[in-house]
Amino acid sequence: ETGVTQSPTHLIKTRGQQVTLRCSSQSxxxxxxxxxxxxxxxxxxxxxxxxxxxxxxxxxxxxxxGLQFPNxxxxxxxxxxxxxxxxxxxCASSPRQGVGETQYFGPGTRLLVL
Amino acid sequence: DxxxxxxxxxLSVQEGRISILNCDYTNxxxxxxxxxxxxxxxxxxxxISISSIKDKNEDGRFTVFLNKSAKHLSLHIVPxxxxxxxxxxxxxxxxxIRGGSxxxxxxxxxxxLSVKP
Numbered sequence: 001e002t003g004v005t006q007s008p009t010h011l012i013k014t015r016g017q018q019v020t021l022r023c024s025s026q027s028x029x030x031x032x033x034x035x036x037x038x039x040x041x042x043x044x045x046x047x048x049x050x051x052x053x054x055x056x057x058x059x060x061x062x063x064x065x066g067l068q069f070p071n072x073x074x075x076x077x078x079x080x081x082x083x084x085x086x087x088x089x090x091c092a093s094s095p096r097q098g099v100g101e102t103q104y105f106g107p108g109t110r111l112l113v114l
Numbered sequence: 115d116x117x118x119x120x121x122x123x124x125l126s127v128q129e130g131r132i133s134i135l136n137c138d139y140t141n142x143x144x145x146x147x148x149x150x151x152x153x154x155x156x157x158x159x160x161x162i163s164i165s166s167i168k169d170k171n172e173d174g175r176f177t178v179f180l181n182k183s184a185k186h187l188s189l190h191i192v193p194x195x196x197x198x199x200x201x202x203x204x205x206x207x208x209x210x211i212r213g214g215s216x217x218x219x220x221x222x223x224x225x226x227l228s229v230k231p
Binding site: 040045104106107108 | 120159160203
């Protein structure tokens, strides 16, 4: 059974550019959540996708957008990158809209915006 | 304003002794609390959880205590082992095991535990 994978592992972009991060959910999982973890902070909820629909959103501007595909993999898109977008981006999948022992996190994508 | 607070950025403990990690919260709507462990270059891993209807949950060496009146929870690790060295995050949900109304978790900033041999 393959766990949650994310690509790329690291990424460097310049201010104003756009970035797409990818997440492959664990087999059988139909829910994907995205989190941003800035240095020295805990993960902060961006949004959740459930069966290809956005199911909830945290306090992030519209330039943060996402997609979930029929195979339940997901993308996080960030437009007009700002320096403060530099962070570790984590995705987590679960078999339904659950947290805790049913939810698995990927290793994250570390984004650096210069 | 932080809804989940872990006021100790770091904790150092001798192998075999007890580790106590603390977490405070402000939102009385939280009804499900979780602890995650995170090693460098890995995603957080679920450790243990507790529902607000309980005051204690135990799983092997790990016990979580919840004091709702004080809005405080703690994670006890007994005995501590060097492999327990990691960053521990406390998280809370206002929607039970399904996550908040938006499916989200609110995380603290984490406590870095170092267990020395």
